[in-house]
Structures are given as structure tokens and as C-alpha cells.
Amino acid sequence: MTANAPPDATVTQAELDDEAVLLVGHGSRREQSNEQVRTLAADLEGRLGVPVDAGFLELATPSIADAIDGLASSASRVSVVHLSLFAASHVKNDVPLAVGRARRDHPGLTIHNGAHLGVHPALVDLLDDRASAVEAALGVDREADDVAVVLCARGSSDPDANGDVHKLARLLYEGRAFDRVEASFVGVTDPRLRETLHAVARHRPDAVVVLPYMLGDGVLTGRIRDGAAEFDDDYPYVDAAAADPLGTDDRLLAVLGDRWQEARTGSVEMSCDTCKYKVGLDGYEGDVGGARAMLRALTHRDAHADRDDVADDPHAHDAPASHVAVCTNRTCAADGAPAVLERVRQAARDSDACDARITRSSCLGRCGDGPMVAVYPDGVWYGGVDPTDAERIVSSHLERDRIVSDIVDQIL
Known part of the structure; x- marks a missing residue:
């Protein structure tokens, strides 16, 4: 489906x-930021012609689990669409874990997990328009003046996500008369x-346009604006200003529509060849392996546990003593992992002394040695x-x- 196309006519x-x-x-x-997500959900519903609800990873309600609970009563299929600019840990770890739990809780519901917004021509076009607005405000013309652009993103510990920022910068530069795009x-x-x-500034451009690669006007966007203003004061021979963030532009909705079509048709593609959890990238060797991805996600989710003493803390919840992850990826599933998962859960339910959360996991990187069961925070992995x-894992x-x-x- 193209960026401006309606939903597939064959549906x-x-x-x-x-x-x-x-x-x-x-x-x-x-x-205000959460309301922007809800506004996008409402606008996307009008574009796609299907019910669209908003859910949140943290700090806001409803959670992913609660949102899917609400949708399950009126739909047999749910497509999860990520309002994430790049594929870092939330996209690769946290949302898949939440989707896995939802599939367990709603066995009759088909849940498709989609991809992040990523590098898309509609987003490059939107960035070009944001730059043009700043150029007009500064009174410069990229065809006649030396205009430099700085595309500023949040930054991630995932090199795959950071690499996409550089790719976007290059795509914005190609075919346009900017002096440079960094x-x-x-x-x-x-x-x-x-x-x-x-x-x-060492290249002495006539103007510098700073593009915040953010969805909304949050704290980080404010820091980028402040940085552009400070630079403008420090370098009187260069006009500089920051653009607006992406906002709720129709082109953003078009990209979300594309990601919906990919999810619902099972055609999602992820950048596994440059994923630090899949391959040994220099400097990130310790992150390779699905287990480390899983541990990071579990740690992030439970980092704010047991804070009931803090009034209105959005992270407050009870944390179990242990977390048990059973790999149900293809190889382990063929070796009987679903039966193992059910027996662990049943044994835990029957126990009066077991305080554990038991969930499915994606690949733990030990294919052929499963079914694999990982117990955290102990860091003990059981194989075969x-x-x-x-039942022995629970009782002992x-x-x-x-x-x-x-x-x-x-x-570990």
C-alpha cells in the first residue's frame, strides 16, 4: 500500500x-503528550475504517493489556501498531512481551504485532516541509543560500535505531539543495x-535548520529548541532555528496505515541483520541473545515495583519474587514447550509457597537444547x-x- 492509499480494497x-x-x-x-496519541488513534480510525484504541507502555493508561482486554469483547483480530520512531528495546522487547501475555490471556483472539514507523518516504517528505517552514521564517532559500540541516533524534543504546537516524538524514539530503544534512x-x-x-558552523553556512525528530512537543523537543537558540546567540553570522516536531500530520497517519497493513497481512519485516540481540556487533557483543533482551525487558518493567508508598505513582505495582520464562519459539515448541509452560503454571497455582510470574518467551538463543526455562533474578537456565x-522447578x-x-x- 502506498503512503497515501486507503485500506486495501480487497479487504x-x-x-x-x-x-x-x-x-x-x-x-x-x-x-498533553498522551492526548496526542489518543488524537492520532481517533484520526487513524477515521482513515482505516476500523476501531482504533490507544494503549501505553508505561506512565499512562490504559496499559497494553487493558487496552486489548477492551478490544477483545468486540473483535476477533487485533493488529498492534507501534507509535515508535525506531526499533529499539521497547519495540524489540517490551511490546512483544506484552503481546505474548495478551495472547495467553485471550486464546480466542488473533493478535498481530506490527513494526515501528521506521524509515519511510512520507516521513522524509514531512521533514522536508518542516525544514521549509523554518527557511521561510529565517528568510533564506536553499537554492540560493547555503542551508545546513541538523536532524536531531532522542538517541538510543541500540545501534540499529541510531543507524536509521543517519539513514534518514542521508535520504533528506539526497536530491535536495541543502548544503549538508547531519x-x-x-x-x-x-x-x-x-x-x-x-x-x-565551521563550514559557515548562511542558515542552520534544526529538525527535532520527535512526535510531540515534550521535554526533549524543548531541549532541542533551547540548543538551537543558544547556537543562534553564539554564532551571529549564522541564522539558526528549530522546526516543529512531526505532530499529527496526515503523512504520519499514512505511515501508520502502511504499518497496519503489514501487521494484519503478516508481512512485517524487522532489521534482524543489524539487531544487536541477533548478531555480534562491535561493542555490543554482550547484548547478543534473546535472553539478554528478555532480561532487559523484565528489568525495565519491574524497575518501579513495590512503590505503593508513593502517592499516585503510575509505576506502582507488586513485583513477584521470581520470573519464569519458558521459550515457546519454533524449535522449543516442537520439543514440547507448550506442555512445559502449562505444567509450570499449574504447579505454581497449586503451590502455597510459590511467588512467581510465569510467561512465554521468544527465542532464548539455545535452539536444539530446549525446551528452555529461565528463572530470574537467579539467572538460572534449565534445558531439555x-x-x-x-513440577520439580516449582517445588524445589x-x-x-x-x-x-x-x-x-x-x-548467568
């Missing part, structure tokens, strides 16, 4: 009537906005687990802190 109205979309945003303590970041990684602006072993490890040594695969 029947009966199919659309039985379908819903969950638009997943990060969530913010600034209610990628920069407001935090986490380099180059930071300040050093990029100073480096650009059968249903009888599952989870109830009495005694490792079942004969099935230990590794201890």
Missing part, C-alpha cells in the same frame, strides 16, 4: 467489522546536538525440560531456592 467489510487496531505509545507524565542526538549516544552544531521437570527451585541441578543448562 471485505465483514473482515473490517471483526477487526480492531491498538496504537501503542510510550506514555508520558505530560497528559544526524545528531539529544542524549544517550554521539554526536550530541551541541557538538554537531559547532562542527556545522519435560513436564515432570517443570521456586518454593525452596534449591536448583534442580541435573537439568541446569547454564547460570
